[in-house]
Amino acid sequence: MRTKIIAGNWKMYKTLSQTETFFNEIIDQLPETQCDVIIAPSFTTLWYAVERCKNTYIEIAAQNMHQQPEGAYTGEVSASMLQNIGVSRVILGHSERREYFHETDEILAQKAQTALAKNFQLIFCVGEKWEDRKNKHHFEVVQTQLEKGLFDCQSSDWKNIIIAYEPVWAIGTGQTASPDQAQEMHQFIRQTIAKKYDSSTAEHTRILYGGSVKPDNARDLFSQSDIDGALVGGASLNPIDFIKIIRAAQ
Numbered sequence: 001m002r003t004k005i006i007a008g009n010w011k012m013y014k015t016l017s018q019t020e021t022f023f024n025e026i027i028d029q030l031p032e033t034q035c036d037v038i039i040a041p042s043f044t045t046l047w048y049a050v051e052r053c054k055n056t057y058i059e060i061a062a063q064n065m066h067q068q069p070e071g072a073y074t075g076e077v078s079a080s081m082l083q084n085i086g087v088s089r090v091i092l093g094h095s096e097r098r099e100y101f102h103e104t105d106e107i108l109a110q111k112a113q114t115a116l117a118k119n120f121q122l123i124f125c126v127g128e129k130w131e132d133r134k135n136k137h138h139f140e141v142v143q144t145q146l147e148k149g150l151f152d153c154q155s156s157d158w159k160n161i162i163i164a165y166e167p168v169w170a171i172g173t174g175q176t177a178s179p180d181q182a183q184e185m186h187q188f189i190r191q192t193i194a195k196k197y198d199s200s201t202a203e204h205t206r207i208l209y210g211g212s213v214k215p216d217n218a219r220d221l222f223s224q225s226d227i228d229g230a231l232v233g234g235a236s237l238n239p240i241d242f243i244k245i246i247r248a249a250q
Contacts, residue, residue: 002206004222004249005162005229007038007123008236009063009091009210019045023052026239030056035229035249038123039236040091043077050086061089061123064097067110079118090115091231093125093149095168105148112150116157123162123208123231124150126189130169138167142185143192155197163189163207164231170211172233179220179227182209186226215244222249 014022019041030037040061041049049060066076082090092111097103103111108124115122126145128138142165150161165185170176177185186207194202209221210231221227229249235241 002204002228003034003036005036005038005206005208006242006246006249007061007091007164007208007229007231008040008242009094009231009233010039010041010237011063011096011233012042013237014041014045016045016048019048020052022237022239023049026243027052027056027058029239029243030058031243031247031250033057033246033250035246037246038089040089046082046087047085059089060087061091061121062087063091063094065090065092065111065115067107067114069114079114079120082120083118088119089121089123091123091125091164093145095125095127095166095171099168105145108149109152112153112161116153116160119160121160121162123164125164125166125210125231127166127168127171127211133167133169138185139188142189146189146192147196151196155201158193158197158201158205161205163205164210165189165207166210166231172212174212176212176214176217176221177209179224182221183224183226186224190226213245215241215248218245218248 038059038061040063062082065079093108126142128141132138132141167177189207190202206228208229208231209227213230213232214235
């Protein structure tokens, strides 16, 4: 049975003092859970978050990393830099990175290979825009993102790969894919992995839903057979809401 994951992506929110307040509140109130809980704060608070969450079951992830080990890449952060402060998880391929920073499937494939070579656990995001779904190209778009981003990986690499399906039209809009829509795509992703690798790899891969996940819709989403948790945006900034989502995954 796949263990559910509740992951919070803070994006460009929370200063160090705000991060301190968040963890002071949430650590005191964390429920007993069988879920894996991951939080991806900003780069400037990563070191603090790692130190603060020692001796808790909260794991810390980076929101991005560069594909090269080092070099003249102003403003970028390498896998080794992250490892040196105790971070070994990273989100790759978020739609905001794809759109605003022009990260292509080829760049993301390089990043994925770098992360896996360093034994990172990666949360790899895929998802279609509204025009794609409206024109019934949503399966094709997601399949292409998977194939170009991850299908050069070995089957043994998949123990460190988590997929996050985030329909772009539902991110930060308040609009959420229905449980049936989300389940349909998660099932398709699992079938696509099985065709490339094998059924065992597909069955063991955890696939998260992301896109305006909130306490009031989380339980219905998590009840679907192929949804293994959530990559939560805005609701992960509020410790009370985030805890409610964790509870919904029980």
